[in-house]
Structure formats: C-alpha cells, structure tokens
Amino acid sequence: MNFPQLQIRTTDAKLGLNIVNAKQTIKQPKATQHIEQPAAILDLETTRGIMKIDSSQARRDIGLIGPLESASNFAAEGRKKAMQGIARRVREGNQMMDIAHNQNAVPSIAKQNTFPHKKALGIDFIPSVGSVKLDYEPAKLDINVQTQKPIINAQINKPVYGYTPGKVSGVMMQNPTIEIDFIV
Template sequence: MNIPQLLIQTTSGILGLQIDKPIQEIEQPKATIHQEQPAAILEMSTTRSQLSLDSTEVRADIDLKGPLRRGDENAQYGMQQLMQGIARRAQEGQQLMEIENGGNPIIEISKQNAYPPPKSLGIRFVAERTKIQMSFQPGSLNINATPQKPVLNVQINKPIHTYTQGKVTGMMEQYPSVQIDWRI
C-alpha cells in the first residue's frame, strides 16, 4: 500500500537595503588675530672701570731704566766696588804684616789676583709677570627697564557646517513562496 505524501517547499524572502550615507562637512576658519608689542622703555647708565698697571720693575729687569734710577744704581755699584777694593787691600796688607809667620804671602796674593774665580754663565729669566703691579676699580652698570603691555585684538570666526542627510531604501531581493504538492 502506498501512503500519500505531502510535499511542502518554501522559499524565504530576502529584504535588501540601499543606503545612501549622510555627508557632513565642517570647516573652521582660523581666528583673525592682530597683536602689537610696544617696545620696552630701557634706561642705562654706566661708570667706567679703571685698570692701572705699573711695569717699572719688569722694564728694569730687561734693562730699560730711567736716567735717575740708572744713576742711583751706578753710584751704589761704584760704592760697593770701592768697599770691596778697600777690604781686599786691607786683607793683603794683613797677610804682608804676618810675613814672619812663614809662607810666602807675596806669591799667594799674586796667585789670587792672577786667577780670579770663574764667572757664572749669567743666564737668567727676565720680565717676570709677578712683578707687574696692578690695581683695578670696577665700574658699575645700572639698567632700568619698563615693560609695555601687548595690544591684542582677536576675532573668532564661526565654523562653516554643511550636512546632506542620508537615505535608507528597502526593497525585496527575493519574495517568499510556499509550494505544496502531494504524491501517491
């Protein structure tokens, strides 16, 4: 025996949407600014500093002496040489007076005068910077500045705004259906 069969076939519906997006444009113009800064009032006063250098001793070291100083030094040198000569002659006289003690003082005095002690090389460093006498009186500087306030003018510009509204449209892409059939 055959039992009848009922066949049902369905197709679902498909809904489609067409979307037009909204468009929004915003533009912000920059603010208009006018600013001015007046110059500050500046007052200055100074007193000069004073530097005093005395290089007399340094100049004397390199033999650049004035006539008065050179005359004084020559007089001192002459007096010193005179005193040394007197002392030498007194010593030689003392040696001659003591001739009875033995020895030959005339030969010894002759040897002393014939062969003087060797001279030194005479190398020396001249013009030492430490001999420069220096004095300094500092100056002064007075500054008086009076600031001026800035002048600001600002104008704010409104934004430019445009808006196009979006749109959604619905449509059927596939309609639903139902088919019923039967079989024996």
C-alpha cells in the same frame, strides 16, 4: 411621473495672491581703532673698567730704569766696589806685613787676583716671573627699563540696518458663480 428637478451648478472662486517679500539688510561696520605703543624708557649707566699695569719691576729687570734710579744704583754699586777694593787692599796689606811669618804671601796675593771666582751657571728669566703686576676693576652696568602701556582708542560703530516691509495683496482671478436651473 416626472418630478421637477432643481439643478445647481457652482463655480469656485479663485483667489490669486501678489506677494512682495520683505527685504532686510544689516551691515556691521568695523570698529574704528587707534593703537599706539610708546617706546619703553631705557636708562643705561656704565662705570668704566679700570686696568692698572705696573711693569716697573719688569723694566728694571731688563735694564730700563729712570735716570734718578739709575744714578742711585750706579752710586750704590760704586760705593760697594770701592768698599770691596779697600777691604782687599787692607787684607793684602795685612798679608804683606806678615811676610816675615808667611813666606808665601806674594804668590798667595797674586793667585787671588789672577783667577776670578767661578760663577754658577743657570737660566735667568728676563724679566723675572711675576714682575708685571695687574690690577683690574671690572666695569659696572646698571640697566633700568620702564615699560609704557599701549594707548588703545576703540570706537564701536553701530550696525546699519535697513528694512523694507513686504506686501501681500489678493486678486480675484475667478469670481464664484451659482447657476440654478429648474427643470419641470
């Protein structure tokens, strides 16, 4: 016996998708900066050093003296020699007065005047050591520094942001079908 048959054939639907991706852009511009460094204020105060040199004694030692001092020295030396001459003549006169008691007075006076006195030999440093006097007052230096703070101006720039949304659209690539056949 033949039974009636029912045949069903189906075709699946095919769905296609059109996808456009979203686009996003972000740019961060650099910050705008202005930096200024003012120069430090530098204040220097100096006091000059003072050097005093007194070489008057050294000049005297080598015979370089001024006219007033030279005249005074020559007058003193002349006075001294004159007094020595007077004393010598007084002494010789006294010896001559005593000629009656002293028979060798004339040869003794002659001997005193003809033979000079012995001088000591030695080394003299001209000018004498320590005759130049030095006095020094050192210089003074005062330094004052005033630092200046830097001037910083910074401006932050906002990010540049761009966004294009994506799209998804469906397309039916194949429609579904159902075929039913009835066979007896």
